[in-house]
Amino acid sequence: MDLQQMRYVVALAETRNFTRAAERCSVVQSSLSHRIAGLERELGVKLFARSSRRVELTSAGEAFLVSARECLAAADRAAADAAAAAGVVRGRLAVGVIVTTAAVDVPELLQRYRARHPDVHVLLRAGHSDALAAAVRGGELDIAFLGLPVGEQPSGVESIALDHDEHVLVVPAGHRLAGASRVTLGDIAGETFVDFASGTPGRAQSDRAFAAAGLTRDVAYEAGAVELFTQLIARGLGVALLPSAFIRPRAAGDPGLALVPVVDGPRRTEYLVWSRFNPSPATRAMLAVLGVPKAAAQAQA
Incomplete structure (x- = not known):
């Protein structure tokens, strides 16, 4: 057994395809297949179940994969440490x-x-x-x-800690609050919100602020990409609370959005x-x- 065989097993486990695994490892498919078959003979177990269309790990393969990844990580770390001792950073x-x-x-x-x-x-x-x-x-x-x-x-x-920031209200340019100098959470609790998924830290920042103020709100849209946030807001589908340092430079070039300071809004680090x-x-x-x-x-x- 050698490290190259382990790399082949990991590649095949992740791609579930002999051709793609061979391409990832920069070898011909026949060589990769031969080395894996040789390893299976040495171990006395089948690591993969194969058919003409599918490749899947067996239970033995699942167990082998965990240790194989650990061995490869340890080998990579050993090489990186040796290079670092010689003044070269690798890995x-x-x-x-x-x-x-x-x-x-x-x-x-x-x-x-x-x-x-x-x-x-x-x-x-x-x-x-x-x-x-x-x-x-x-x-x-x-x-x-x-x-x-x-x-x-x-x-x-x-x-x-790198920075401390406060959230601002992001609304469409034609919104009733677009020109306000500042608002409170009470002023906006009745709005429809766009926010991150429930249970995530990004969502918790706003949820906790409203809960601390004794307020509830309606989150109608959950999204993971801020670009989707801004598109929904610009079309008048909702408003959002986002970190000011992040959203200000983006809103500056988007005439469809307006930012409003929030007196008692969320803060993050x-x-x-x-x-x-x-x-x-x-x-x-x-x-x-x-x-x-x-x-x-x-x-x-």
Whole structure:
């Protein structure tokens, strides 16, 4: 058994197709099939159930896949550590971001990082703050940018607060409140709202503010992409509360939207988080680019 066979198994498990798995591994299909069959003979079990149209993991394959991924991750980390000892940063960096990240210009950050560390393969994933924090704790992501209600902090990870912000009301340009200097939650509780999915941190920020004010509201549209938020609002289908630092530059170029300050509206804190356990050289290099103090970046290294 060798690492290349494990890579073939992981590729086939993820693609469920011999041709696509071979393309991912840059080998001919016959070679990949032969190596996997050889591994199955060595192990004495079938890792995949095959037919002319389908490829699926067997129960033995499911069990093997977990350890195979761990072995490959350990091998990649060993190579990255050796390179880092020689002054070269290599390996993989998985970055998570919420869709309303505003404290950091993520594309510009990744551009700077790539200029300094071109041998690092960067992966980017968008998602909700709770899911991203869980992925960092579980080792699926190396760092993440989160947004949480004021007073709530990320748990089980290292974190630094990047910025504090307040939400503004986003309404269509012809809305009755479009020209208001400010509003309260009581003024807008009767409106129809566009918001994030129930149970997510992005939604909780507004839900908690209304609950604290003793108010209820109607959320008729749930969306994960802010572009859909703004399209629904511009067509007069609803209003939304969104972080001001994120929405202001976007609304400035959209004549169909108007922003109104909210006196008692939601507030959030944006965080940078990373794993408490032995951050990789690629992770420490990103923290350095972000200006995180070295002592904090290596506290658990």
